[in-house]
Amino acid sequence: MKPKAHALRGGAVGRLRAARQRDAALPQSRAVPYDSCSARALMEDEDCPDLVPIDAGGEGETESSCSRKIPVTIITGYLGAGKTTLLNYILTEQHDKRIAVILNEFGEGSALEKSLAISQRGELYEEWLELRNGCLCCSVKDSGVKAIENLMQRRGKFDYILLETTGLADPGAVASMFWVDSELGSDIYLDGIVSVVDAKHGLQHLTEEKPEGLVNEASRQVALADLIIINKTDLVSEEELNKVRMCVRSINGLGKILETQRSRVDLSNVLDLHAFDSLSGISLQKKLEHLKTAHAHLDKGIITVTFEVPGNIKEENLNLFIQDLLWEKNMKDKTGHTMDIIRLKVIVQGVHELYDLEETAVPWEEGEKRTNRLVLIGRNLDKEAIKEVFIATVMV
Numbered sequence: 001m002k003p004k005a006h007a008l009r010g011g012a013v014g015r016l017r018a019a020r021q022r023d024a025a026l027p028q029s030r031a032v033p034y035d036s037c038s039a040r041a042l043m044e045d046e047d048c049p050d051l052v053p054i055d056a057g058g059e060g061e062t063e064s065s066c067s068r069k070i071p072v073t074i075i076t077g078y079l080g081a082g083k084t085t086l087l088n089y090i091l092t093e094q095h096d097k098r099i100a101v102i103l104n105e106f107g108e109g110s111a112l113e114k115s116l117a118i119s120q121r122g123e124l125y126e127e128w129l130e131l132r133n134g135c136l137c138c139s140v141k142d143s144g145v146k147a148i149e150n151l152m153q154r155r156g157k158f159d160y161i162l163l164e165t166t167g168l169a170d171p172g173a174v175a176s177m178f179w180v181d182s183e184l185g186s187d188i189y190l191d192g193i194v195s196v197v198d199a200k201h202g203l204q205h206l207t208e209e210k211p212e213g214l215v216n217e218a219s220r221q222v223a224l225a226d227l228i229i230i231n232k233t234d235l236v237s238e239e240e241l242n243k244v245r246m247c248v249r250s251i252n253g254l255g256k257i258l259e260t261q262r263s264r265v266d267l268s269n270v271l272d273l274h275a276f277d278s279l280s281g282i283s284l285q286k287k288l289e290h291l292k293t294a295h296a297h298l299d300k301g302i303i304t305v306t307f308e309v310p311g312n313i314k315e316e317n318l319n320l321f322i323q324d325l326l327w328e329k330n331m332k333d334k335t336g337h338t339m340d341i342i343r344l345k346v347i348v349q350g351v352h353e354l355y356d357l358e359e360t361a362v363p364w365e366e367g368e369k370r371t372n373r374l375v376l377i378g379r380n381l382d383k384e385a386i387k388e389v390f391i392a393t394v395m396v
């Protein structure tokens with residue numbers, strides 16, 4: 001086991017940085033502005049930090065530069081998969097955006113390594129973020145929000161946030177801090193979740209069975225991802241690669257899969273995904289509320305189910321259907337196990353305008369065959385049962 005995994009049991013320290021990107025790399029020796037006040041405030045804060053609304057010019061005030069929401073991309077992946085390599089690649093390749101980086105790291109060693117990598121890009125802001133009980137999923141929400149707030153006070157200094165989670169994190173829990181923040185009227189939004197998979201060891205991580213009640217982090221990370229990057233393809237044969245790809249696909253039938261070396265991918269596949277925009281009215285908040293409750297039980301057997309039903313649907317009924325499925329957990333599979341949805345995407349044709357299906361929804365052509373499409377990722381999913389209920393309750 002890597003030392004970092006041991007550090008998980010003791011105190012854990014997360015590290016947050018906002019690296020101001022420059023077009024040209026600056027010498028490493030450049031002075032680093034260090035905000036010691038806010039860093040100390042975080043360290044000394046014994047209890048959960050109070051959530052304070054972000055003062056971004058005040059509600060209703062006309063500060064147009066503050067009204068644009070800042071996207072956050074979560075980068076997850078098992079230990080050593082290539083997350084930091086991806087981060088550095090993005091910071092090197094991306095010249096249009098000023099990117100802030102948040103690292104949730106356990107242990108000191110690799111944090112140092114990362115600090116060097118990022119400071120090469122130029123001006124560096126650094127803050128410490130303490131995870132009191134050493135469990136990222138349990139403490140990141142409070143400290144994470146605090147960290148983001150500190151970041152937001154530097155509004156204008158950056159226009160994109162990359163959040164690298166530790167290899168052992170449950171990305172659902174990490175993502176959940178964004179809805180807490182959004183309740184406070186913040187101006188960030190979750191753009192997408194990227195999961196890096198080690199081509200060489202990924203299969204082992206993904207198929208590893210955990211004792212009852214424990215999460216297989218690797219497969220959960222893949223299940224939640226909008227983009228899965230199978231990295232280190234140089235280390236495996238075509239046959240091994242096929243196996244990993246099939247395994248990833250079986251866990252997440254929806255996400256885009258890219259195969260690469262040194263985490264080099266076309267950045268249009270990574271940034272500005274707007275992965276949570278067209279969720280058919282299921283807000284990120286609701287989805288993640290569900291994820292949180294599921295997080296302790298989920299280990300294996302995650303699959304993707306997709307089906308299509310032609311015709312029109314009724315909005316209210318779709319609401320009820322989704323609520324039943326996601327929150328009430330009223331649907332069971334043949335063996336009586338509750339269906340457990342991790343991700344849900346719905347493309348529907350409503351009688352009325354549907355929810356806030358955002359601009360990604362392409363309007364139907366006159367006379368075009370109308371089809372509703374559902375994609376569900378989760379456990380104990382019985383496709384026929386879901387489809388039946390959908391037809392019986394949602395269609396007009």
Ligand SMILES: Nc1nc2c(ncn2[C@@H]2O[C@H](COP(=O)(O)OP(=O)(O)OP(=O)(O)O)[C@@H](O)[C@H]2O)c(=O)[nH]1
Pocket residue numbers: 077078079080081082083084085086110166167231232233234235260261262263
């Ligand atoms: N052979 C090979 N090595 C790679 C590739 N990509 C990254 N590495 C190496 O793999 C190691 C781990 O990469 P990182 O980017 O640090 O991985 P990480 O996911 O951030 O790791 P942790 O933070 O420890 O969880 C480093 O030594 C990288 O240089 C690749 O495509 N092929």
Ligand SMILES: [Zn+2]
Pocket residue numbers: 135136137138
């Ligand atoms: Zn936890």
